Amino acid sequence: MTRRSYRRTQRRLRPRYGTRTTPVVLVDDGYGSTDLAMLGRVLYRYRSELAPFLLGGITGLAGLFLHARHQGWWPGLTSATILGTAGVLFLARRWLPRGVERAYAAIVLSAIGAWLTLATAYGPGAGPLAKVLGLGTIVAGIPWWWHRRRRARVQVERTLEAWPEITEQVGLAGSRVMSALVDAWGWRARVALRRGQTVTDALNRLPALESGLGTRPGALRIEADPNRADHVLLRVLNRDPHAEPLPWPGSTAQTITQPADLGIYEDAGPVRVSLLRRHGLIGGVAGSGKSGVLNVVLAVLTGCRDVVLWGIDLKGGMELQPWAGCLDRLATTPREAAELLADAVRVLDARAADLTARGQRVWDPTPDRPALVIVIDEYAELDDEAAGYADSLARRGRAPAVTLLAATQRPTQDAMGNGAVRSQMDIRLCLRVRERRDVDLVLGQGMLVVGWHAHTLDAPGKFLLSAPGLDVPHRARAYLMTDAAVSKTAARHAPTRPRLDPLSAQSLRSGLNGSQGHADVIDAEVVDEHPADAAQALWSALLAAPNSGLSLPDLIAATGLSRSWVYERLREHADAGRVYQVTRGRWRAHNVQ
Numbered sequence: 071m072t073r074r075s076y077r078r079t080q081r082r083l084r085p086r087y088g089t090r091t092t093p094v095v096l097v098d099d100g101y102g103s104t105d106l107a108m109l110g111r112v113l114y115r116y117r118s119e120l121a122p123f124l125l126g127g128i129t130g131l132a133g134l135f136l137h138a139r140h141q142g143w144w145p146g147l148t149s150a151t152i153l154g155t156a157g158v159l160f161l162a163r164r165w166l167p168r169g170v171e172r173a174y175a176a177i178v179l180s181a182i183g184a185w186l187t188l189a190t191a192y193g194p195g196a197g198p199l200a201k202v203l204g205l206g207t208i209v210a211g212i213p214w215w216w217h218r219r220r221r222a223r224v225q226v227e228r229t230l231e232a233w234p235e236i237t238e239q240v241g242l243a244g245s246r247v248m249s250a251l252v253d254a255w256g257w258r259a260r261v262a263l264r265r266g267q268t269v270t271d272a273l274n275r276l277p278a279l280e281s282g283l284g285t286r287p288g289a290l291r292i293e294a295d296p297n298r299a300d301h302v303l304l305r306v307l308n309r310d311p312h313a314e315p316l317p318w319p320g321s322t323a324q325t326i327t328q329p330a331d332l333g334i335y336e337d338a339g340p341v342r343v344s345l346l347r348r349h350g351l352i353g354g355v356a357g358s359g360k361s362g363v364l365n366v367v368l369a370v371l372t373g374c375r376d377v378v379l380w381g382i383d384l385k386g387g388m389e390l391q392p393w394a395g396c397l398d399r400l401a402t403t404p405r406e407a408a409e410l411l412a413d414a415v416r417v418l419d420a421r422a423a424d425l426t427a428r429g430q431r432v433w434d435p436t437p438d439r440p441a442l443v444i445v446i447d448e449y450a451e452l453d454d455e456a457a458g459y460a461d462s463l464a465r466r467g468r469a470p471a472v473t474l475l476a477a478t479q480r481p482t483q484d485a486m487g488n489g490a491v492r493s494q495m496d497i498r499l500c501l502r503v504r505e506r507r508d509v510d511l512v513l514g515q516g517m518l519v520v521g522w523h524a525h526t527l528d529a530p531g532k533f534l535l536s537a538p539g540l541d542v543p544h545r546a547r548a549y550l551m552t553d554a555a556v557s558k559t560a561a562r563h564a565p566t567r568p569r570l571d572p573l574s575a576q577s578l579r580s581g582l583n584g585s586q587g588h589a590d591v592i593d594a595e596v597v598d599e600h601p602a603d604a605a606q607a608l609w610s611a612l613l614a615a616p617n618s619g620l621s622l623p624d625l626i627a628a629t630g631l632s633r634s635w636v637y638e639r640l641r642e643h644a645d646a647g648r649v650y651q652v653t654r655g656r657w658r659a660h661n662v663q
């Protein structure tokens with residue numbers, strides 16, 4: 071390294087190691103710098119810290135000038151101060167998005183304007199004006215010097231100034247920082263590598279780069295830029311986002327069509343996942359934070375006006391009871407759970423028929439036609455009957471937006487009811503598991519060997535998330551809702567909950583009650599006989615239908631066959647223009663007069 075670059079590196083790095091010394095350290099070292107140039111450099115280097123003094127000085131000089139030359143301008147200055155302050159408060163949102171920063175800028179501006187007005191009229195030396203300016207500079211400077219984002223920005227600026235030397239030292243010479251952004255946890259930058267270098271070279275130099283940047287070990291992340299092989303994305307975390315529990319920041323999604331914000335990744339990026347027409351499985355040992363995740367999901371979904379929520383809590387309602395005001399239904403015993411799931415199958419069937427009749431493929435949730443999400447805490451406690459319905463929902467519920475969100479400790483085939491439920495879960499959220507093989511149980515076969523190491527998660531609420539579009543094992547931590555936050559959120563959202571749409575509600579009313587009805591619905595999946603006389607019976611029933619048409623249960627009763635078989639035939643008739651729906655869910659043949 072040349073003497074010059076050595077000196078520059080020392081100068082630039084010194085403040086990060088806490089030796090913010092006087093210019094004595096930096097003055098003439100025998101290599102030709104003059105005191106004045108050195109002073110200029112020090113002033114430039116600390117320009118952000120010195121800004122309040124600079125502003126105070128300019129204000130004092132302006133006061134002197136205005137008093138000497140334009141003493142009569144004070145009324146104009148008063149008006150300009152009022153307008154300027156209002157402008158900062160109400161129009162500067164684009165440059166100062168945070169209210170507290172706008173308020174600070176407005177206070178400083180109004181104080182400077184008031185002082186200038188008085189100084190112009192009476193002279194800067196009149197009365198206590200000079201002392202007020204000095205004291206005001208210090209008082210207004212305190213929030214400035216203390217401001218975390220300003221300090222972070224300055225630290226990044228200095229690091230970037232020293233970037234060429236640092237990268238030369240760590241073996242990545244020739245790389246350039248193209249853009250950098252400071253945020254709450256640290257900063258991120260896009261870096262162009264020297265031609266011929268790739269993300270692998272950068273990753274190999276990662277510990278050295280941490281040392282060069284003076285970060286704590288493990289604070290740096292380097293990722294490939296999906297668009298350029300010679301660019302990398304750098305993430306510096308001054309604070310570990312997972313070091314402390316993360317308080318829930320409040321719901322952001324207004325509709326289930328927007329992704330739910332569940333927590334944050336290790337690189338401080340938000341964990342966002344779409345719950346629309348997707349089943350979800352949350353797994354993890356006791357105490358790993360499953361109920362905590364369910365709370366966050368419920369906090370988000372109860373804020374969406376296009377979702378009706380049903381809950382099953384076989385811990386006697388312990389976990390979901392606080393949300394009872396937001397749940398359209400809550401089952402707390404195995405019997406109630408089976409009934410609830412049977413009804414969900416009815417809703418599914420009615421919606422599927424409706425979609426078919428409308429020629430639509432999927433149910434798009436709106437407040438009038440909401441999605442139905444069934445949240446199940448401790449899935450393994452469901453009995454066989456309930457598991458049968460859940461299986462049916464898992465296989466057929468996506469398109470009609472009747473979906474399951476299930477939490478369980480170990481989703482073994484036994485615990486999941488030996489059906490297809492687990493394989494139908496598109497969203498897999500794995501909290502800490504006890505054994506390595508449990509990773510595959512929750513996340514799917516083969517995930518452990520490709521790096522999904524949920525057994526190494528070391529605190530409650532930490533998880534790995536696999537979902538469509540989320541296929542990299544990034545560690546995340548869920549937000550934590552306190553009991554008070556749950557109660558407050560549930561109370562706030564309860565009055566705005568939607569009701570089931572008339573079609574779905576009607577399917578529950580017209581459905582058969584009790585286990586007889588459940589058996590009918592579940593059998594609909596497996597009946598495989600299509601006797602010709604049943605087809606004839608269906609057609610005769612449609613021909614003889616009253617003006618108000620016949621409902622599905624009527625047609626099922628007339629044919630003695632399954633719901634899906636009846637739907638299928640109805641669709642064929644409808645496609646051929648032989649039948650139509652008189653009102654939603656009620657059918658009759660066209661040629662009936």
Ligand SMILES: Nc1ncnc2c1ncn2[C@@H]1O[C@H](COP(=O)(O)OP(=O)(O)OP(=O)(O)O)[C@@H](O)[C@H]1O
Nearest residue numbers: 315355356357358359360361362530531548549550
């Ligand atoms: N996101 C989180 N951040 C920090 N701590 C958490 C988080 N989630 C849960 N915890 C802590 O872990 C404890 C256990 O969480 P929780 O009850 O959600 O676990 P669980 O997996 O549902 O357990 P069980 O299976 O016994 O019901 C809670 O008391 C809470 O203090």
